[in-house]
Amino acid sequence: xxxxxxxxxxxxxxxxxxxxxxxxxxxxxxxxxxxxxxxxxxxxxxxxxxxxxxxxxxxxxxxxxxxxxxxxxxxxxxxxxxxxxxxxxxxxxxxxxxxxxxxxxxxxxxxx
Amino acid sequence: xxxxxxxxxxxxxxxxxxxxxxxxxxxxxxxxxxxxxxxxxxxxxxxxxxxxxxxxxxxxxxxxxxxxxxxxxxxxxxxxxxxxxxxxxxxxxxxxxxxxxxxxxxxxxxxx
Amino acid sequence: xxxxxxxxxxxxxxxxxxxxxxxxxxxxxxxxxxxxxxxxxxxxxxxxxxxxxxxxxxxxxxxxxxxxxxxxxxxxxxxxxxxxxxxxxxxxxxxxxxxxxxxxxxxxxxxx
Ligand SMILES: Nc1ncnc2c1ncn2[C@@H]1O[C@H](COP(=O)(O)OP(=O)(O)OP(=O)(O)O)[C@@H](O)[C@H]1O
Ligand SMILES: Nc1ncnc2c1ncn2[C@@H]1O[C@H](COP(=O)(O)OP(=O)(O)OP(=O)(O)O)[C@@H](O)[C@H]1O
Ligand SMILES: Nc1ncnc2c1ncn2[C@@H]1O[C@H](COP(=O)(O)OP(=O)(O)OP(=O)(O)O)[C@@H](O)[C@H]1O
Ligand SMILES: [Mg+2]
Ligand SMILES: [Mg+2]
Ligand SMILES: [Mg+2]
Numbered sequence: 001x002x003x004x005x006x007x008x009x010x011x012x013x014x015x016x017x018x019x020x021x022x023x024x025x026x027x028x029x030x031x032x033x034x035x036x037x038x039x040x041x042x043x044x045x046x047x048x049x050x051x052x053x054x055x056x057x058x059x060x061x062x063x064x065x066x067x068x069x070x071x072x073x074x075x076x077x078x079x080x081x082x083x084x085x086x087x088x089x090x091x092x093x094x095x096x097x098x099x100x101x102x103x104x105x106x107x108x109x110x111x112x
Numbered sequence: 113x114x115x116x117x118x119x120x121x122x123x124x125x126x127x128x129x130x131x132x133x134x135x136x137x138x139x140x141x142x143x144x145x146x147x148x149x150x151x152x153x154x155x156x157x158x159x160x161x162x163x164x165x166x167x168x169x170x171x172x173x174x175x176x177x178x179x180x181x182x183x184x185x186x187x188x189x190x191x192x193x194x195x196x197x198x199x200x201x202x203x204x205x206x207x208x209x210x211x212x213x214x215x216x217x218x219x220x221x222x223x224x
Numbered sequence: 225x226x227x228x229x230x231x232x233x234x235x236x237x238x239x240x241x242x243x244x245x246x247x248x249x250x251x252x253x254x255x256x257x258x259x260x261x262x263x264x265x266x267x268x269x270x271x272x273x274x275x276x277x278x279x280x281x282x283x284x285x286x287x288x289x290x291x292x293x294x295x296x297x298x299x300x301x302x303x304x305x306x307x308x309x310x311x312x313x314x315x316x317x318x319x320x321x322x323x324x325x326x327x328x329x330x331x332x333x334x335x336x
Binding site for chain 1: 255324
């Protein structure tokens with residue numbers, strides 16, 4: 001099994017959620033984070049003054065998924081999160097050695 | 113070493129924390145997340161109107177632990193988090209290749 | 225590629241961010257967490273009364289990085305986060321099998 005982590009623009013969360021539901025992804029975990037990527041902080045004008053925004057609000061999405069589904073999950077997140085502007089996000093994949101559904105104690109693929 | 117990640121119901125945090133302390137787990141990291149599992153959003157009545165709750169508040173717990181302890185850590189989290197109702201949570205395990213205690217610079221098992 | 229996760233004292237975030245920028249790290253994700261380590265909760269006096277602080281506010285930093293850079297990233301985080309007092313933090317490293325830059329679809333090292 002695999003864990004797909006995506007850090008995306010907050011406004012793209014609904015699109016990503018719908019893409020994952022259409023794909024039949026059974027669960028996901030979402031949290032609020034702050035991030036910067038290659039543009040780092042950008043300069044913004046707010047009430048006439050210039051501010052350097054160092055961190056920008058982003059949303060992190062985590063999906064534990066079957067190895068066989070992982071490419072589809074990544075591709076669908078990337079397609080749904082993309083606006084074409086800098087800061088669209090980053091997706092990474094790590095290996096998961098065990099999963100358990102707490103209510104039933106099921107393990108492995110059955111727990112997804 | 114292993115990283116155990118658990119997404120549980122907020123009300124079960126105290127039970128899980130106590131179970132881990134009883135086990136002698138030396139540290140944990142907790143954060144607020146939103147999630148959905150297989151029931152996805154459920155319909156809720158609030159002040160007479162019906163709302164579809166898409167994401168439910170959950171707590172994520174992370175524990176870095178010795179390979180030899182990981183099964184006990186998982187089993188104790190699952191037992192303490194379980195209420196028997198849907199949405200009780202999900203636990204997953206990933207491999208950790210290095211750990212450092214910042215204060216001392218200790219690495220590996222000694223850093224736990 | 226590797227994912228470096230660090231849980232540090234909130235006041236050390238600026239120092240860690242600067243150390244990583246100096247190193248040329250292109251991106252990072254930051255979130256607010258609560259944690260305890262080996263000292264567990266400590267007793268604190270607040271407005272004349274004693275409280276047991278169970279969880280302390282910490283900052284989690286995540287950096288996806290090239291395998292060749294990971295030791296430097298870890299060492300620089302540890303050096304910048306250290307104050308010498310208990311609770312300075314924990315850093316751990318996990319394996320990343322894939323990374324994608326959402327805007328361009330680039331994968332692997334090119335996506336960092
Ligand atoms: N190397 C990284 N490690 C951890 N998180 C990262 C990394 N790079 C980016 N992120 C997270 O992803 C968010 C979005 O990154 P971003 O899309 O700006 O990446 P980028 O490589 O700079 O691409 P772009 O050129 O399109 O801006 C960042 O705000 C940060 O939270
Ligand atoms: N595949 C998944 N990937 C990431 N997070 C998940 C996944 N499945 C569940 N979660 C997280 O765990 C929380 C609890 O999941 P939940 O207990 O509802 O799982 P479930 O498989 O639907 O089991 P149940 O049938 O008992 O409801 C979710 O709200 C979500 O935050
Ligand atoms: N085993 C662990 N698993 C997950 N998170 C941990 C673990 N140990 C510590 N942490 C996180 O790191 C934070 C800082 O830990 P801390 O520096 O207190 O570690 P420690 O081993 O107790 O070292 P010290 O003796 O210097 O206090 C904790 O508040 C917690 O959020
Ligand atoms: Mg960027
Ligand atoms: Mg469910
Ligand atoms: Mg400690």
